[in-house]
Amino acid sequence: LNLARALHEAGAPIWGTSYDTINLAEDRKQFNALMEKLEIPQPDGGTALTRDEALAIANQIGYPVLIRPSYVLGGRGMEIVFDDAALINWIDTNIEWNGHPVLIDRFLDDAFEVDVDALCDGEMVTVGGIMEQIEEAGIHSGDSACVLPPYKITRYHLEIIREYTERIGLALNVKGAFNIQFAIRDEVVYVLEVNPRASRTLPFVSKATGVPLASYAAQIATGKTLVDLNFLTEPVVDGNFIKEVVLPFQKFPGVDARLSPEMRSTGEVMGHASTFGHAYAKAQMAANSPLPQSGNVFISVNDNDKTAVLKIAHDLHQLGFTLTATAGTASALSAAGLPVTVVNKVSDGSPNIVDSVRAGEMALIINTPRGGKAHEDGSLIRGTAIAYGVPIITTLTGAMAAVQGIRSLRLKPLRVRSLQAHHAIT
Template identity: 50%
Template sequence: RAGLNADPAESALDALTDDELLARAALASPDRPFQLEAALRRGISVERLHEATAVDPWFLDQILRIVEQRATLVTTGLQAMTRPAWRRAKRLGFADAQLAWLWGAEETRVRSSRLAAGVAPTYKTVDTCSAEFEAHTPYHYSTWEDEDEVGPGRRPKVVILGSGPNRIGQGIEFDYCCVHASFALRDAGFETVMVNCNPETVSTDYDTSDRLYFEPLTAEDVLAVLDAEAASGELVGVIVSLGGQTPLKLAGLVPPELVLGTSPDSIDLAEDRERWSGLCERLGIPQPPGGVASTVEDALAVVGRIDYPALVRPSYVLGGRAMSIVYDDAGLVAAMAELATFGAPGGAGAGSLGREGGLSSERPVLIDRFLEDAVEVDVDAVRDVAGEVLIGAVMEHVEEAGVHSGDSACAIPPPTLSAAVVQTIEGHTRAIAQALGVRGLLNVQYAVQQGEVFVIEANPRASRTVPFVSKATGVPLAKVAARVMLGATLAELRAEGLLKAPVSGSHVAVKEAVLPFNRFPEVDTLLGPEMRSTGEVMGIDRTFGLAFAKSQIAAGDRLPEGGAVFLSLADRDKEAAVGIAAQLQNVGFRIVGTRGTARALSQMGVRCEVLNKVGEGSPHVVDWIECGDVDLVINTPTGSGARADGYEIRKAAVARGIPCITTVSGGFAAAGAIVSAREQGPPVVALQDVHAGDPEGTGPPHAAIADRR
């Protein structure tokens, strides 16, 4: 939301009756302030609202002032706004975006009219000393007062846009990039200016940058900071590509000459499906067949050309929000209907995608052929102004394509990819970086199916894997990228000592996602294209198995050393999963499963005891889990009935803190890790020692993962 009212999302509340609105406002929820405002706007008195909600009248009176000011603004109109009227509107919190919506005008026109009236924010300094003595902390916030407390700069200034609020899909990994960029640029002699609004991040620590503006990442607020900094010294430019998708969307609103790194046009080229597909065709890089659609009819036409299964996702979003895999026309129609409501007035999903949602020709739905049984690969790279491309790492995902990259474990070096495939991936990455004219970081995602490499997407920005790559290889990618954006070449950074060769040795690093299912017991643990994780951890050791075991411990999912393993598998997974059951049985685990899984495993030589499904009567598998008789759950459901049954199994496992794996490839990785850990307990080695030459690593790395494909 742009503010307390005056945006398209308020239409959902306007559609409610008075009684429905009061009933909702009586319950404490994040939407309550908006519900109170909507009630006052339709004429419900403060007294009646207080009686219905028990909210103190003082707060209701403050909201009423905003409601009354809104009515005045609508009556006044943009043309008649005076300087006092602008100042009153701003002091009551009306953003340019809200005023533009009220008046049916472009936000840029509202901004220019306001500035022409001489109304701009001033910046105050946070008093960290409680007025006991003078504070010099460069920690600023905007007001609409008269006096400005921001002093002049002494060095050339670079503004870094942070990642904004943490949410699933965009978290602390991007803050890492912003912080390390600030350190690198400050060491290089620049004055660093951080803009962010999240107090729970390192980037908003007062000593991370030379100046900190605690401001929302909106066009109005960012442009105001840029104006203030340009007026108080030499402003070199602004970095928009380190904080994830939130600041990246502002690239086109910032004056092009101020955008450091990859140009806004190249950023749009990577996001625009038609332009991106044309680029891949010119480069000769295969990609899954696909298309774009803004209506259900368009979507059906695209799928008629590429066939099912299909991956359906909105454009210009991060974290796979509202993404789904569909297998038939009914699923496609349902997915399109859901996307149409996201952010739309009155839509059930209004607010999930916010102003990013809805269907239009400007924000079409992307539809791709989903590559089944493919291995997904991530690459992080840096390209400098001279055209040299540094490949940070090629990461192979543990979970197959279709699970969001942020939720999948991944490994450096790739455990199962051939040298030829890795070489092809690196070649494609260099070609894409050159064609996009990248200056800074680039993340490219691939799918490898039967030895053929397909490019999924490219993002000319920092990715959530940059911290992992930096810690695994010892190469400070974010610092290098920040210097490259300011004009340094990779050769110069090598000579300077900032860019060193990757850590030598035989270690394997595994990144694992931290999933919050224990905090959301009713949420299904099935992994898919929409990201669910809230963080990530790393395990590092001489083999994939030991590194994976460490990553599970770090993520809070300690794998069992013995006991009973329960398997309930989709028909398509039963043959492949024999290897999992056999590995675990060979080291003493008891194998139990549902009737169909047990029959399939027994026919292939693995002893498997039968447990009832939930619907087959007690004692059933959930009884076993709740009694503590199951130590590991591997469940890959299919079909609506199996999905419902599996949900109860997975829910019970999460409640008991039992590791629950929902993919065959994840099962192979876990089995290999258990076997490796039983053979030799995971040794503890300091990361600094690994970066110093891996003193504990002897012998070549190998994947204790079997042939999980």
């Protein structure tokens, strides 16, 4: 982003998407005006150049809000904050007021998030792929597993997403690849951000579809059209492709494994199968976190998740797993008629859950942090799990996907074939 500005100001020719388009997509006021003109919904938001402005905007929108610096990549510095004190702490820690605004948006809790990669030649748009994030809203797309094609989004919402993608690409006059992040909540499709460039998901979509999207984007930048390339329709995806992230926590002992709006992953892997469960299981194997087939599952979730986790716990019990939980979660599971063993929190003294992990007694951990800041116990549990190689899941949507993967492995063994064979490439 900053390089494009320097090249533009130096008079260097920029092939493909222009600097003006790159800047418009990042300049919040210009972008908001364009979305309003196109009648495409966005979460309520604003930009602030001072601490007082940030507080005023957050209180006008209503907490929780998503806050981040502008002109950064990878969600660097991005955070969900829940009150004035947390907002002030974030600003004092992350911001040096230098003319670049801070971006503040309403956080769409319980939303489905969707990534779209597409190509535009200035005259028409072709969608390359629509991916549904498996992790819940608030997890950076670069740290979230995703599935292509989407598995929970209705055809109605998919058509809206395709329409919005075409309108935005043409309005921005993109010349090459672009990526849009959407969120669906209460039947409304919101646009979260637009990146007029190739995204990290482009290679994944290309491998899943067999279409060389990066090559096409480069050729469009040199002047070719989608008609010239004969890429006029969205590719049909055969089977289920799961993109999973590789996280660096094992190499950084003591770092909290909690996922957040700030990207932490250092790589990505892919699993493919005819069913979602088998594809997810393959992706976990590739990410060096294979799903267990038996043993003890430790569950500790925040109060907001205690109802939703009951179905997950019931399914794990039906699959033959033994349930273990700290007192609060165990009470909810017992009330639902599930057998559960209570284990001490770290703060309650030994023997506790960390001792159990170190003793090799846990096959899987489901631990959802509360709010925007992890409790000290939760952080220690997650750090110990990483250190001892115990698979850990920090979102309920990820836990649901894991249950599907475990069930699929029980029903049918995995089969393997290459992408070349799948796409009949010789």
